[in-house]
Amino acid sequence: xxxxxxxxxxxxxxxxxxxxxxxxxxxxxxxxxxxxxxxxxxxxxxxxxxxxxxxxxxxxxxxxxxxxxxxxxxxxxxxxxxxxxxxxxxxxxxxxxxxxxxxxxxxxxxxxxxxxxxxxxxxxxxxxxxxxxxxxxxxxxxxxxxxxxxxxxxxxxxxxxxxxxxxxxxxxxxxxxxxxxxxxxxxxxxxxxxxxxxxxxxxxxxxxxxxxxxxxxxxxxxx
Numbered sequence: 001x002x003x004x005x006x007x008x009x010x011x012x013x014x015x016x017x018x019x020x021x022x023x024x025x026x027x028x029x030x031x032x033x034x035x036x037x038x039x040x041x042x043x044x045x046x047x048x049x050x051x052x053x054x055x056x057x058x059x060x061x062x063x064x065x066x067x068x069x070x071x072x073x074x075x076x077x078x079x080x081x082x083x084x085x086x087x088x089x090x091x092x093x094x095x096x097x098x099x100x101x102x103x104x105x106x107x108x109x110x111x112x113x114x115x116x117x118x119x120x121x122x123x124x125x126x127x128x129x130x131x132x133x134x135x136x137x138x139x140x141x142x143x144x145x146x147x148x149x150x151x152x153x154x155x156x157x158x159x160x161x162x163x164x165x166x167x168x169x170x171x172x173x174x175x176x177x178x179x180x181x182x183x184x185x186x187x188x189x190x191x192x193x194x195x196x197x198x199x200x201x202x203x204x205x206x207x208x209x210x211x212x213x214x215x216x217x218x219x220x221x222x223x
Contacts, residue, residue: 004116006053012060020089023080025063027154033059035156036147038214041221042202043139050139058120058144065102065109068094101125124148126166127183129190146194156211159195163188 007015016026036059040052067090075087082090097105103125111118123136124145136145152162167184199206 004051004054005114006057006117007061007114009056009060012057015061016064019064019093020067020086021064022067022078022082022086024078024154025066028151029060029063031151031154031156032062032144032147034214034218035059035150035209036143038209038217039143039147039198039202040139041217042204043143043198046201046203048139048201050143054117054120054140055143055147058117058124058140059147061106061110061117062121062124062144062148063102065093065097065105067102068097068100068105069102070094120144127187129187129194142194142198146191146198149191150206150209156209156214159191159206163191 016029021029033056036055037052040050040055043050044052070090072087072091072094075082075090093105097108100108103122107118107122109118110121120138120141121144123134123141128135128145136142149162149166150156150159152165163184195206
C-alpha cells in the first residue's frame with residue numbers, strides 16, 4: 001500500500017468529539033482499533049504488507065457517524081444519558097446525511113482530505129462482501145471489516161456471538177427477521193471465510209485472540 005494522507009490519532013479523537021460520538025460508540029471504535037492494529041502487526045510478522053496506521057485510523061473513525069442510523073426516539077436508551085444539545089446535534093447530522101447510512105456518510109465527510117481512509121471506512125458495511133467489484137479487497141479494508149465484527153460492548157467475542165447479537169439488534173433495519181434472513185444467509189458465511197483467511201496467514205486460531213492477548217502484545221510491540 002502506498003503512503004496516504006492520514007489524520008493523527010489525536011485528530012481522530014478530536015473528530016469524534018466534534019461530531020458528538022456517543023460514549024459507547026467511542027469505546028467500540030477504540031476497541032476495534034486495538035484488534036485491527038494487532039491483526040495488522042501479526043500479518044506483518046508473516047511478511048504481509050499492511051499499513052497498520054491506516055487500519056488504526058479507519059477503525060477509530062469507522063462508526064464516527066453511526067448515530068445517523070439511530071432513530072431519535074432511541075437516543076434515551078443509551079447507557080449515558082445524552083444532553084438535549086447532543087440530541088439536537090445528532091438530529092442535524094441525520095438530516096444532513098439522509099438517506100445515507102453511516103459508512104457512506106463518513107466516506108463523504110472524509111474523502112476530500114483523506115480519500116484512502118474514506119474508502120477503507122466505506123467498505124466495512126455488513127453487506128460489502130457481496131460486492132465483487134467494490135467490496136473489501138485490500139488487507140487494510142479486510143481487517144477493518146473483520147475487527148468490527150469481533151467487538152461487542154467494547155470486548156472481543158467469538159464471531160458467531162457477535163453476529164447473532166448484531167442480527168437481533170438490527171432487525172429493525174430490515175423490518176423483520178424474515179426479511180433480513182436472505183442477507184445474513186449470504187453474508188455470514190463470507191465473514192467466516194474472511195476469518196479463516198486472516199488466521200491461516202497469522203498461524204493461530206481466532207479463539208486464541210482475546211482482549212488480554214491483544215493488550216499484552218500491543219504494550220510490547222506498538223509504541
